[in-house]
Amino acid sequence: MSPTAPEDEVLHRLDNGVSWITLNRPEAMNAVTWDQRERIIALLGEASADPAVRAVVVTATGKGFCAGADLRGGPAAGERVAGDVARMIRLGAQRLITAVLDCEKPVVAAVNGTAAGIGAHLALACDLVVAAEPARFIEVFVRRGLVPDGGGAYLLPRLVGPQKAKELMFFGDAVPAAEAERLGLVNKVVPAEELEAVARAWAERLAQGPTRAIAMTKQLVNASLDGDRATALAAEATAQEINMTTADANEGVASFVERRTPKYHGR
Numbered sequence: 001m002s003p004t005a006p007e008d009e010v011l012h013r014l015d016n017g018v019s020w021i022t023l024n025r026p027e028a029m030n031a032v033t034w035d036q037r038e039r040i041i042a043l044l045g046e047a048s049a050d051p052a053v054r055a056v057v058v059t060a061t062g063k064g065f066c067a068g069a070d071l072r073g074g075p076a077a078g079e080r081v082a083g084d085v086a087r088m089i090r091l092g093a094q095r096l097i098t099a100v101l102d103c104e105k106p107v108v109a110a111v112n113g114t115a116a117g118i119g120a121h122l123a124l125a126c127d128l129v130v131a132a133e134p135a136r137f138i139e140v141f142v143r144r145g146l147v148p149d150g151g152g153a154y155l156l157p158r159l160v161g162p163q164k165a166k167e168l169m170f171f172g173d174a175v176p177a178a179e180a181e182r183l184g185l186v187n188k189v190v191p192a193e194e195l196e197a198v199a200r201a202w203a204e205r206l207a208q209g210p211t212r213a214i215a216m217t218k219q220l221v222n223a224s225l226d227g228d229r230a231t232a233l234a235a236e237a238t239a240q241e242i243n244m245t246t247a248d249a250n251e252g253v254a255s256f257v258e259r260r261t262p263k264y265h266g267r
Helices: 034-049 084-091 093-102 118-124 140-144 152-160 162-171 177-183 192-207 211-224 229-243 247-257
Strands: 010-015 018-023 055-060 064-066 107-111 114-116 128-132 136-138 174-176 188-190
Touching: 010 034, 018 034, 018 192, 034 055, 034 093, 055 064, 055 192, 064 118, 084 093, 093 118, 107 118, 107 192, 114 118, 118 136, 118 152, 128 177, 128 192, 136 177, 140 162, 152 162, 174 177, 177 188, 188 192, 211 229, 211 247
Parallel strands: 018 055, 055 107, 064 114, 107 128, 114 136, 128 188
Antiparallel strands: 010 018, 136 174
């Protein structure tokens, strides 16, 4: 087990409707342990279910966002047999990434430093990415002779196209924050001292929005590249049908008719 409690290695607070999830192993560049991964997954699940949470920020302390996976501290392993690695990936790295993709609240990554391997995928799975100027993104797997896991070969082509994704994964070169913004991996790059304030402003703005409409919009966008046009349009129509039953949708329409600013409550 980890020498410190998971609550200390992944800090959490709820502030102004925003769930702040902060990796806190700066001495290890926030390489994510088994315990940390489970706590992050649990916190994202709680964010989905809690009406008081209307947006999420994932960030980290120190100079690194997440240097990848730290497999120390996980359950003891015996002799490896065929199927063990695939199972470990499914239950580990893939669960972490899908927890972000499936979270029913918008998730903002505030990337303070190096995001490597699964750390890069953790950031890129988020709905919006704000990066500090010193941040770097590294598809480090090839340097270790490994296949990118944790959804990398799914996420990267959807963000930058297949050829650029192959370049990043074949060479494993560090991508500075400014280049990551140019490629479309990052929404905004800011000076390091402004990172928390910008992430807070974005998250609190999201937290004032129509939470269920944003959740369904997230689902539609995430699914849009995996299906055909007819499926996408049918999903869109169904989502709007469901959304129009929410109080926020009624408030949005009423505020338009009454020419006033809407007040959304996430319901």
